[in-house]
Amino acid sequence: MPVALDPRPRPLDHLIDRGNASAPALILRSETLSYQDLRNRVARLAGWLLTQAGKGARVASWAAKGEVTCLLPLACARAGLVHVPINPLLKRLQAAHILADSGSDLLIGTRSRLETLNQGDLPPGCTAVAEQDLWDLAGEATPLGRSEHDPNDLAAILYTSGSTGQPKGVMLSHANMWLGAVSVAHYLGLEMDDITLAVLPLSFDYGQNQLFCTWYAGGAVAPLDYLMPRDVVKACARHGVTTLAAVPPLWMQLSEVEWPLDATRAMRRLTNSGGALTEPLVRTLRGLFPAARLFPMYGLTEAFRSTYLDPSLVDSHPTSMGRAIPFAEVMVIGEDGEEASNGEEGELVHAGPLVAQGYWRDAERTAQRFRAAPRTSTYGGTAVWSGDRVRREADGLLYFVGRRDAMIKTAGNRVSPQEIEEAALATGLVAEAVAVGVPDTKLGHAIGLAVRPAADFDEEMLKKALTASLPNFMQPRQMRRYDSMPRNPNGKLDRNAILLDFIQ
Template sequence: MSAQPKTEIRPIDHVAERGSDASPALVLRGGTLNHKQLRDRVARLAGWLASLQLEPGSRVASWAAKGELTCLLPLAAPRAGLVHVPINPLLKRGQAAHILADSGAQLLIGSDARLASLDHADCPAACQTLSEDAALADSADAPLMGPSSADSDALAAILYTSGSTGKPKGVMLSHANMWLGADSVTGYLDMTADDVTLAVLPLAFDYGQNQLFSTWYAGGCVVPLDYLTPRDVVKAVERHGVTTLAAVPPLWVQLTEQQWPVETAARLRRLTNSGGALTVDLVAKLRALFPQARLFPMYGLTEAFRSTFLDPGLVDAHPTSMGKAIPHAEVLVIADSGEVAADGEEGELVHCGPLVAQGYWLDPVRTAERFRPAPVSSHYGGMAVWSGDRVRRAADGLHYFAGRRDAMIKSAGNRISPQEVEEAALASGLVAEAVALGIPDERLGQAVHLIVRPLAGSSDAEKELPRILMQQLPNFMQPKVIHWRDAMPISANGKIDRTGLYQELAA
């Protein structure tokens, strides 16, 4: 029988019910909302959504920069019995159209410029579109809708994430998934009501969205920031008295290169990292620059939220460790034999417990590949996420990353499907073959390298391909280098020798 978490599970919109009325909750360009105002805005936005009379469980997509709409809709949509589908504002028309079609979105709220980039055929036939300004204006006087009483297993959000092959897939998250994620993070980060979180991460990612939930769960304040330069982050920490900063390794590299006034650096109480491992050198730089801040290296994946964290007290002695399971999570290292791996033995990391998502939206094949019954040794049982990541568990219980089973590229904290980059190159009509690889890069973690063989007669291919890719792919998916080849290397099985290409370029 599956073990149940002891924490009371409530619908996710209840995280906004916990803060003291007059304390600050959300800093917007037009002013700061206290927790009472935040609750009222969520209630009115939910009331307005309910007045649209969409079917229960309808998908409501958002495609806009950080602001009032994108911060409140993750709570308002589930309160209205709908499912929120956030679209990363960095994505371009093709990726957004795929998410809209795959999710079957029935309402899209976005910025004017992003909506204007879509063709009529890019939205499902039944999908309404509305600008974020209009949605906020229409909801300003809507009736207040009380907190949700939804079942904890009810679907509340679909977050799209890239894998090693194919287009982004929608990870289905329940109220319980997100509520327990907020409870877990708030607990192990020791967050309190006087904390101020600078939300620099995209809200379309689980790591970014949890910036909102965990902070409000603690009764604290969120400052959303779409920064242009790392210097903007330094200025925001000073201006808003930021205590909590979550980032990915490439941003940490940039932040350690900035000039931080001692009093500004001292404002930070905690630093959290995910989306890629910290190097020993980067850990040392962060510890020197922010000696009073607790550094939390973390590991996770959207399908199972966050899985492990390293206690800040162990960072100096074990800077390369992934740590141990977070509250409400169970991680097991399973050897190729199917048994729990011995200490020091490499195996696959399996995620169990109530943070495990409900699978991929309308994709039973890929769901069955990744979501499988938990090992018999699991405390929780039920369905587990078999990550494909290879790790080792030391005798002291700390975990260490060994490698990835798939070929997914992780660049600047973004998960990039090689196949999606390759398909865009092939669709240009300029190349006959294309291979996208993630090559180690000091600043990005991995950089996208694209190896292509041009079609005969494509005289302008080297000039035109970068231009076309810039139009079709978001900036974070752009190849850092395009390698032109007259022929691709072929392996013994008759396929393009990706391993040989990787070894050549990574040398």
């Protein structure tokens, strides 16, 4: 039976209370942990964490999917600590920024990743522990029982790129993540016999929710770091997966490989966020998984998720964002601050208990994005003003129009153009650099880098330097050289003109 919609938030570590003790909860490569195993290990890990850091301290993780990265969010929450997951695709410079910005007191990561850090990359007083050594250290710790923390306490900081500058940390409470899990488990109709294949990074809110909503429903999660799309197909067949979440570029890849019957037979639902699905891709997925319900969704880290499209409407309204999810109030606000009329474009504003607590140690950017809810809001309080332009039709369905900022959304990742530009300038090989998002059928947007070369410019050296300093999803796919960069009448670099050069 699907879970009921309970609006009462609880401490995050209570998420694993609902599952049957002997039922599978976490399907790893070498073993399957039951809910009782999960409860025991979360208790012991939380007890050890308390010997390493005091309440409210930040605990960062930088490792691939596995037992530790799956359990840390709940163990940190139980211990009253704040979890800071770092995307394992990030490299030293990005990880060092997140560690410094969050002021992490403890870093748990794979030994190979820890060895890439230089002296000074860790904040003062921060201890690094290799994931491989963790259970030996925590094995003798005193288990910590279920917490009774205030659900409004800070529980996690998720770093997401802004339109300019370095990634910023979004502060999430126990209640934010708990109610997100309840909401998604309810509208997806998750049940105790469901098996979710977790292919998305656990450093994303969408990725973490794969765990949380499944565990809230009492189902099982199989984490997977895949190299090829065929790895996902094989895992679906091996585990009898019923629920698969992905972003459009991955769905595109998955739609191009063969899906045998044993990989699709058990599938009940597909979910998408991180970008819109195209109509042809929707048709392909419906053909590959005829018995599965398809849930297109829209979200932003600052408010977790805002909308979903009911599967019954996907065929008739394939480009719609749908309507607000449970616990979310979604408004379309015009330039005058009032609700836009049906069919008119406005800014998507999200209010309600899913709204995050702001940006970590960044009052200026918090004030820009987290502002008083519109006067017509039912929830009131603080709302997230997304900057995304949408319209609502007479039937209540929402449609995405465009983004106000300069963010590049590629392969489901939000990328700051400035971060790429700074990396290029740091090589000393270019005098000016502009990064833009070039429309791409598979990636959503591919990264284009325009440069004005320095005296000793060498394109191959620049590519090698960027490969060393930026993760794969931030690598430019196209590069253009200018003797004189396009500028607007104000003398600023003209991003629109540069983008047009890439497109033409």
